[in-house]
Amino acid sequence: MGRVIVVTSGKGGVGKTTSTANLGTALALLDKTVVVVDADVGLRNLDIVMGLESRIVYTSMDVIEKQCELNKALVRDRRVDGLMLLAASQKNNKDDIQPEQMKAICDKLRTTHDFVLIDSPAGIERGFRNASAGADEAIIVTTPDVSAIRDADRIIGLLQNARIEPINLVLNRFSAELVGNGSMMDQDDVLDILNIDLIGVVPEDSGVITSTNRGIPLVYEDGSPGAQAYMRIARRLTGQRIPIPDFAQKGLLNNIMNWFKKKK
């Protein structure tokens, strides 16, 4: 039986879709079978971030309305074995789907795949409820700023009430430099506030933006720090024990170096 994991955040624009695309691809690169599900009905983006937008024929709405079989609605990603996308309908809105219908889709997908990753919309309303209805685990994405963390805490409360666990944290857009000079909270600060397990830290990386422009998930670019971070998270998801590097330490080192440079 596969695992169903909802990728969610509360606040918008913190990297849910980016994380779903990269973790889904990374897991497939690790030889897992994966379906990434876009649950952002009406504002779908996972297809374009993954570069699959031109191949979408059916959506989860067509499956719910019995216009098409679930298997037929899945779009195969041709760049890696075992990766599929289930797109969201663009012409419907979030109230057109019931949580039970999403759960039924997830329950079916988990019988044939190792991982089902659900890209949740922002917010705590119907869209989030639909996205989390079929999930047994959650990944919370947050950036190290006050509003994203506050909203993440609200979502954690809702997930705990729904008995969804484990809830793992991805800290995104982390800047070692800003942490080093005291203008950004580090991972310990964030964990101290949110009190959940950290599964990875993704640095701010311009590669995320260029790879999104191209529609090729960043994890294909081996050398980039963002890609390495997502690959490590995927490995941790499969149960491998990989320590989380201390980016702040590097930041401190950088700042000391810069200070010496300035002195010269």
Place this chain on the structure above:
Amino acid sequence: MSISIKQLFGRKPKSSSIAKQRLKLVITQDRLEQVDDRVMTRLHHELAEVLAKYFEFSANSVKMNLKQEGNSYILVADFPYTKFHDVNVRQ
């Protein structure tokens, strides 16, 4: 107060520590508010029902509050009673 002393020595507190401090406060408040009044009223009635078997008290003297200590949240309920029913005697 501590901030002004630091400022006196020309050291501003890091904005990341201010962020953390503010977040801790606001999140505590958020979490306490999530236990809404309806739930508290219901709990109040249910607790009173059970306690009435053992104690005599007036319903409007009861006080219930949530507070935080460290990482946990505590429900504090005050039921000032006037009389104890000795259950053993009655049976």
